[in-house]
Amino acid sequence: MTRIAIRRLVTLVPLVWLVVTVTFLVVQLAPGSYADTLDHPRLTPEARQNLRASYGLDRPLGEQYLRWLAAAATGDLGSSYLFKEPVAKVIGRALPPTLLLAGTALLLDLGLGVLLALAAARRPYGWVDRLTTVLGLGIYGLPSFWIAGLLILVFALGLGWLPASHMHSVGAGELSATGRLIDLLRHLLLPALSLGLVGAAATARLLRATLLEARASRFVLAATARGLSPRRILWVHSLRPALLPVITAFGLALPMVVSGSVVVESVFSWPGMGMALWRAAEARDIPLVMGLTLVGAAAVILGSLIADLLYAVADPRAREER
Amino acid sequence: MTAAGRLKVAGIAVAALVAGCVLGPLVVHPPPSDPVVGALQPPLATVTALELDDGTTVVARRVEETPDGLIATGAGRRRVVDPARVTATTRHRLWLGSDRFGRDVLDQLLVGGRISLAIAALSLVLAVAIGGTVGVAAATGGRLVDAVLMRCVDACLAFPVLFLMILAAAVLRPDPPLLVLLLGGTSWMGVARLVRGQVLSLRARPFIAAARVSGSPWHRIALWHYAPNLVGPVSQDTALRMGDLVLAEATLSYLGLGVPPSVPTWGSMVAQGHRALPEGWWLAVFPGLAIALLVIGLALLGDALQRLTEPGA
Numbered sequence: 001m002t003r004i005a006i007r008r009l010v011t012l013v014p015l016v017w018l019v020v021t022v023t024f025l026v027v028q029l030a031p032g033s034y035a036d037t038l039d040h041p042r043l044t045p046e047a048r049q050n051l052r053a054s055y056g057l058d059r060p061l062g063e064q065y066l067r068w069l070a071a072a073a074t075g076d077l078g079s080s081y082l083f084k085e086p087v088a089k090v091i092g093r094a095l096p097p098t099l100l101l102a103g104t105a106l107l108l109d110l111g112l113g114v115l116l117a118l119a120a121a122r123r124p125y126g127w128v129d130r131l132t133t134v135l136g137l138g139i140y141g142l143p144s145f146w147i148a149g150l151l152i153l154v155f156a157l158g159l160g161w162l163p164a165s166h167m168h169s170v171g172a173g174e175l176s177a178t179g180r181l182i183d184l185l186r187h188l189l190l191p192a193l194s195l196g197l198v199g200a201a202a203t204a205r206l207l208r209a210t211l212l213e214a215r216a217s218r219f220v221l222a223a224t225a226r227g228l229s230p231r232r233i234l235w236v237h238s239l240r241p242a243l244l245p246v247i248t249a250f251g252l253a254l255p256m257v258v259s260g261s262v263v264v265e266s267v268f269s270w271p272g273m274g275m276a277l278w279r280a281a282e283a284r285d286i287p288l289v290m291g292l293t294l295v296g297a298a299a300v301i302l303g304s305l306i307a308d309l310l311y312a313v314a315d316p317r318a319r320e321e322r
Numbered sequence: 323m324t325a326a327g328r329l330k331v332a333g334i335a336v337a338a339l340v341a342g343c344v345l346g347p348l349v350v351h352p353p354p355s356d357p358v359v360g361a362l363q364p365p366l367a368t369v370t371a372l373e374l375d376d377g378t379t380v381v382a383r384r385v386e387e388t389p390d391g392l393i394a395t396g397a398g399r400r401r402v403v404d405p406a407r408v409t410a411t412t413r414h415r416l417w418l419g420s421d422r423f424g425r426d427v428l429d430q431l432l433v434g435g436r437i438s439l440a441i442a443a444l445s446l447v448l449a450v451a452i453g454g455t456v457g458v459a460a461a462t463g464g465r466l467v468d469a470v471l472m473r474c475v476d477a478c479l480a481f482p483v484l485f486l487m488i489l490a491a492a493v494l495r496p497d498p499p500l501l502v503l504l505l506g507g508t509s510w511m512g513v514a515r516l517v518r519g520q521v522l523s524l525r526a527r528p529f530i531a532a533a534r535v536s537g538s539p540w541h542r543i544a545l546w547h548y549a550p551n552l553v554g555p556v557s558q559d560t561a562l563r564m565g566d567l568v569l570a571e572a573t574l575s576y577l578g579l580g581v582p583p584s585v586p587t588w589g590s591m592v593a594q595g596h597r598a599l600p601e602g603w604w605l606a607v608f609p610g611l612a613i614a615l616l617v618i619g620l621a622l623l624g625d626a627l628q629r630l631t632e633p634g635a
Contacts, residue, residue: 015477019486026490141617143569143589145576146610149596157600263573267596281492289489 004312008305012298019297020072020290024065027281027289055081068290077294078287082280087291090276095295097167098272101191102261108196110250113203118234120204121211132204139201144260148194148267155190163187165269191268195260199253206249210242217241244315251307254300329630332622339616343435352429353414356381359396360424362602363416370394372403373410381414381424419604421594427604431612434586438575438613441501441587442567446560448506449567453513454556460514461521472518475511487570491579498581501574505567516559520552554627561624565617572613588613 057064071078077087116136120129139147156164163169167187168180175183214220215238223233262274269275273292280288354371360381363369372380372394380403382394392403418427460471487504490496496504524530524547533543568588574580575589576596588609595606 018477023486023489026486027493137618137621138614140621141565141614142610143572143576143592143613145573145596146592146606146613149592149599149606149610153599153603153606263577266577277489278492281489284493293486293489 005305005309008308012301012305015301016294016297020069020294021065023290023293024068024286027284027286028061028064068287072290072294077291080280080285080288080291082283082285082288087287090288091273091291091295094271094273094276094292097270098261098265098274100188101195101265101270101272102257104188104192105195105199105257105261108192109199109203112196112200113207113246114239116200116204117207117211118239120208121215121238122230122234124212124215129208132208136201136205139197140205142198144194144198145263145267147197148191148264151190151194152267162190164190165267167271191264191270194267195257195264198260199257202249202253203246207242207246210245211238214238214242240314244311247307247311247314251304251311254303254307258296258300326626326630328622329626332619332626336616336619336623339435339612339619340439343432343439346432347429347436350429350432352426353416354379354381354412355420355424355426356396357422357424359394359399359401360420361399361422362397362598363420363424364397364602365417365419365427365604365608367416367419369396369414369416371412371414372408373412374403375407375409381420418608419602421605422598422601427608430586430591431588431609434588434591434609435612435616437498437581437585438568438571438587438589439616441498441505441571441581442564444502445505445509445567445571446564448502449510449563450513450556450560451510452506453510454517456510456514457517458521460518461525468518471514475514478508478511487574491574491577496580498585501571501580505570509563509567509570512563513556513559516555517552520555521548524548524551554630558624558627561620561627565620565624568613568616568620 059067068078077091079086080090083090116132120132123129152164155162163186167184169183169187211234220233220237223237228237258273261270261272262277264270265272265274266278273296277289277292277296279285280292353369354373356371356379358380360369363381363383367383369381369383370385372382372385372392374380380394380401382396382401384395386393386395387405390402392405392408394401394403416426416428418431420426421430456471456475460468463471487508490504491501494500530543530547533547538547571580571587572589572592575587576593578590578593580589581587591609592606592613595602595604595609598605
């Protein structure tokens with residue numbers, strides 16, 4: 001167990017390095033720089049050149065790259081051109097909302113997905129099964145931004161139950177602690193649903209198939225022969241082996257969740273990593289783009305590592321292999 | 323339903339959508355548009371188009387004859403037209419309504435679908451080409467090549483791909499060819515894994531050994547023994563991947579990062595409709611449904627192909 005974890009942690013470093021290098025190349029090779037995005041009519045060419053020099057943008061590419069890398073290795077991510085403060089501080093502000101959103105979405109994904117799959121697998125090809133299959137397929141085919149739009153249309157614009165965007169209401173600071181929490185949850189529900197529903201549909205589809213497979217296996221036959229109740233067989237004996245592929249899919253789905261939150265954040269004006277990346281890329285704020293990509297990539301790769309470890313916990317066979 | 327039956331239904335649905343998008347604009351001509359009176363007509367509205375002598379058209383829900391002239395009324399707007407200037411009067415049905423500029427949504431959907439489909443299909447070709455080459459090279463190139471290539475695939479799979487794609491699109495402001503490169507260049511990994519696995523498992527089969535022993539040259543073995551056995555799994559994978567690419571293209575276009583705003587695609591239509599949600603629900607709903615229909619059709623097609631190509635399942 002520990003050995004697998006250590007080995008995987010070691011491979012994490014070159015991967016993150018690769019992602020960061022690709023990002024650097026993309027941002028640098030693209031036309032335009034931060035100095036150009038300052039579209040001020042009274043900015044003379046000389047002043048622009050000075051500005052570029054003051055940010056170190058006039059140095060050769062290789063030097064800029066090595067400087068950034070050396071600083072990043074010591075934990076210094078530089079300071080953002082756009083926000084005029086350390087990148088670490090900007091990320092520190094943007095990370096909690098994204099974690100909250102992605103975490104809630106993942107919980108919804110797993111919770112709803114497992115419940116739906118269990119309901120469907122109780123009686124295969126019954127009406128519950130058919131209904132969840134059709135609904136799941138429908139949600140799978142719809143883009144998450146479309147679902148987000150529909151949720152806004154129905155629950156925010158139509159019924160007026162929930163707010164359509166942002167994380168807090170105006171003047172939320174004056175509410176009591178409970179009031180603020182309720183306000184936050186009300187703002188969280190729609191974005192988390194639009195992100196989580198798509199995942200839940202995929203989870204339910206996969207888990208239903210593996211549950212049906214487990215149902216046909218000999219250990220379920222043996223459990224039935226021992227006179228165990230169908231509920232116990234489904235929840236205890238079938239669920240554990242059936243969850244294995246779900247865990248793997250979960251690790252692979254993490255990049256999707258991170259990317260999906262970029263989209264959903266932009267729909268709901270959620271002040272997270274996605275919005276920050278968006279603004280940073282538009283302004284060619286290289287240090288911020290690099291910092292955000294570094295944290296994003298590390299999070300995704302760490303997530304898939306955790307999924308691997310969970311797999312080893314759930315399946316004794318995987319512990320002895322590699 | 324049997325597997326063959328499902329294949330038929332899914333295949334017909336996908337083929338109808340594709341044919342509609344590719345051939346539709348050639349066969350069906352869009353009804354005349356009018357950005358003033360004819361804007362934001364709801365679905366199924368029947369409109370009267372009055373062609374005027376200066377070449378413009380007034381498209382109205384209702385036309386009343388009054389002593390002051392013809393009063394044309396649309397969605398909350400009205401215009402008075404001098405009857406002497408009207409050269410022709412035609413009636414049209416707007417099946418899916420009209421957008422803010424008075425354009426027929428159905429027509430836009432067909433034109434936009436053409437571009438969405440073309441981008442997805444071309445990136446798919448690119449992904450299969452890269453993935454196929456990498457997969458075959460890894461399976462046949464010896465241990466070292468295999469290890470290096472597969473580590474690369476693993477690394478690419480661990481990337482937050484859409485994250486990078488959004489980043490690249492935000493900085494590069496792509497035109498359609500670059501978009502194809504971006505989409506295709508980030509979705510070949512699955513194909514590579516699949517092809518490598520298939521080639522490795524085929525190589526251990528007796529009929530390949532028999533072909534080799536009988537002295538067939540390598541290109542003959544590749545073409546007549548490997549290729550036919552690769553078509554099934556790859557095409558099934560392709561159907562699913564195409565759906566993912568349609569979604570990815572829609573997402574980028576939705577964010578305003580895909581094709582330029584002047585070119586309609588399903589994703590950018592949803593984006594524009596989203597902004598106009600309070601004015602007309604149909605602007606966002608129909609392109610979204612078109613995406614869903616295509617993606618679901620492709621998923622069912624992939625599923626049916628899998629059932630057909632795996633006799634044991």
